[in-house]
Structure formats: C-alpha cells, structure tokens
Amino acid sequence: MALGSWEVLKIRGIPLRIHPSWFLVFLYFTLSARDQFESLFDGQAPFLNGWLIGVLTSFLLFLSVLLHELAHSFVAIGEGLKVKDITLFFLGGMANLENECATSKGSLKIAISGPSVSLLLAFLMFLLSNILSGSSLIISNLFKQVGGLNFLIGIFNLLPIIPLDGGVILKSLIWYFTGSKRAGIKVAIASARFISFLAFFTGFIILIRGNFFVAFCFFIIGLFIFSSSKSQSQIIQIQKILSELCVNEVCSRSYRVLEDDLPVKVLSKHNSLKKNNESKEEWILLCREGRWVGYVTEKILTKISVQNWDEKFLYDFSSPIDELPSIAEEESLWKAIIKIEKTKDARLLVLSFAGLPIGTLDRVDIGKAVLKKIGLNLPIQLIKVARRENIYPIGLNLPSIAKSMTLSDLEDDQK
Secondary structure: OOOOOEEEEEEOOEEEEEOOHHHHHHHHHHHHHHHHHHHHOOOOOOHHHHHHHHHHHHHHHHHHHHHHHHHHHHHHHHOOOOEEEEEEEOOEEEEEEOOOOOOHHHHHHHHHHHHHHHHHHHHHHHHHHHHHOOOOHHHHHHHHHHHHHHHHHHHHHOOOOOOOHHHHHHHHHHHHHHOOHHHHHHHHHHHHHHHHHHHHHHHHHHHHOOOHHHHHHHHHHHHHHHHHHHHHHHHHHHHHHHHHOEHHHOOEOOEEEEEOOOEHHHHHHHOHHHHOOOOOOOEEEEEEOOEEEEEEEHHHHHOOOHHHOOOOEHHHHOEOHHHOOEEEOOOEHHHHHHHHOOOOOOEEEEEOOOOOEEEEEEHHHHHHHHHHHHOOOOOHHHHHHHHHHOOOHHHOOHHHHHHOOOHHHHOOOOO
C-alpha cells in the first residue's frame, strides 16, 4: 500500500488507489490540453470547451495508465500471483504484487503486457485520429494527443532500467537463457547504470551548448536512473549476505535457565519486562538434572496471588519446550527471516545439531548483523529503540528481500 494514497474502487477484487501527486499530473495535462485547444482555434473557441477537452484528455490518460497496470495485474493473476493493489501516482502507476514470479517466462509475460497495451492504445488512438480528421478536428486532435502520450508511456517503460518494465524484460530474458535470476538482475543493473551515465553525458553536452533547462532534465533523469540501479545493487548485496550468514553466527541469548523445582517467586527477582523496558516477554527455559524439561514466561506472576508465590513451583506452569518457534543453527539467515515473520513475537529459539537450545534470534539480531556486514555500526540508542519496538533497525525491509529469495536465486534457476 502506497503511503498517503486513497482507495477509490475495486476492479475484480483489486483495490485501485490514487496518490495525491496524481492530481498534479491530472491538472498539468488538463491545462496543457486546454492551452493547445485554444491555440488551435486562435482563442476563438468557447472558454468551457477548452476546459472540457482538457479534462477529457486527462481522463483518457488516467484510463490509459490504469489499463497498462491492469494488463500487468491480470497476467500476474494468470501466473498464480496475488495483486495487492494498483496505485496511480505522478510517475505513472504501479501494480503491487504479493510475490515475484517464480519463472522467467511468467516474469517476461507480466512485464511485457503493460507496454504492449500502451502501444496498442497508441495505435488505436492514431488510427481514430486519422479516421476523424476530416469530420471532427477537435476529437481527432484529442485522440492524437492521447495516442502520443500512450506511445511515450510504452516506449519509456521499455527502457532497460529496473524497476521499469524494460528492465524486468531484460532481467527475464537473461534469466531464461542463463538459468540464473541473479545474473539477469545484474545485467539489468549494469544496463541502467550505462543509461544513467549516457544521460549525464548528454546533459553535459547540452549544458555546454547553453540549454540549461534541457540539460537539467537530463541530469535529473540520469540521477533517478542511477539511484534506482544503486538501490537494486544494494538489494543484491543484502541477498548475498542473507544467503551466506548462518543463524549460529547471528543469534544472541535472550533467555534464562532455571531449575523447574524453584518457587515462582524467583521470577520476581529478575523481572526483565521492567528492567529492560522490552515489549516481549523473556523465555525462561526449565531444567531438571541437566535435562531440558520445558519453559515458562514471567506472565505466570500475574496468574497467582503474591501470597502464593512461595507455595507454587515453576514445574506447575511448565509448557513443552518444543512449542516454542525454533530454527536449526545451520539455517541461512533469509530462511530465518521468513520464519520469524510467521511467529507471534518475531523471535526464534535456536537449536544445535543435537536439538538443544543454544540461543535466540529476533529482528534486531538479524538487522545488526546485516548492517555490520555492509559496514554500518548503529548507535546503541537506535538498537534499544528497535528492540523495544520489535522492528528491524532503521526500517530495513528485510522480509520483502527474504521473500524474494528462493533456492533458484541462490543456485541455478529453472526455466
């Protein structure tokens, strides 16, 4: 869901959302079409007609972008994917898929469907414009303008730049022919960087010739493309880290071990909820004669009166230790993230090869390890905030990155 967008309707169960920035685009094209209409008739046409043509042009553009994103969405649904929503904003639109396509062919079909619809609409608009040119100059010019916009949308989206459709098409083709999805992404990133440098170089040449405004536009485009490629490159780097790091290299030990025949009162002496100001309860693992026999949490203190704390024992409230969400120490970190996000408290008990507890793993442990590998050590205060709120530090979107990683990402993909 795009932040700050509004849901306006649903199309076959897909929420359509409008970002406030889209209204600026709507207003811009309305004014541009109105001015062109008035200049076409040398200002002799009725005032309201100009505004009507302007609004109609913007509405047809809105419909064109929507059809572009619906094409992506319907093909994605045909490939077995779920579409969370479609959002229209100032750069165009975006179909938000729940997962990436697992096959290169499916990914290619989803990516190419949008530009195909835009170019088809451009062809139909130009055709209608030619047919009506002799009978209605106003409508003919309207279709010509919308056709031109669709043509630009289609061609622009075919640029081999991730996350544009052209970048996804290039990635899918490389993926198909090499069998490696990661190789496809790397080629698409390299392509985007080449185009960004080309845009910078073109802008520099234009600036030397004295056209500051056009040069500025090329610099902005180059910066946008370079930033996009850098973002994708960082995702690749994080994927590599998540696939190489194992759970036992990252886990901490945020649990306590007590003998199960101790009175409940012992928990009140080490109340971690107050001491550490954490939002989650600490696990207390119970032992008996060197064997793991269960676990309790400090929540049991609220279940009995203070007067009975000396008379009740931990084994009275023990739960089987295998009820705790757990993960093997040799598992890759990306698998741990997927598993953590399915748990209630976003925390896992780490088990040794022998199946014995050796530590715990949570979002903060993972986030710290990833950032350290990147070369960023966070201040202790940020770590405390992240642990208190039970979130990944500095807003790392590791779940979506981990979700996009399958075995085919790490080894050889299947076509």
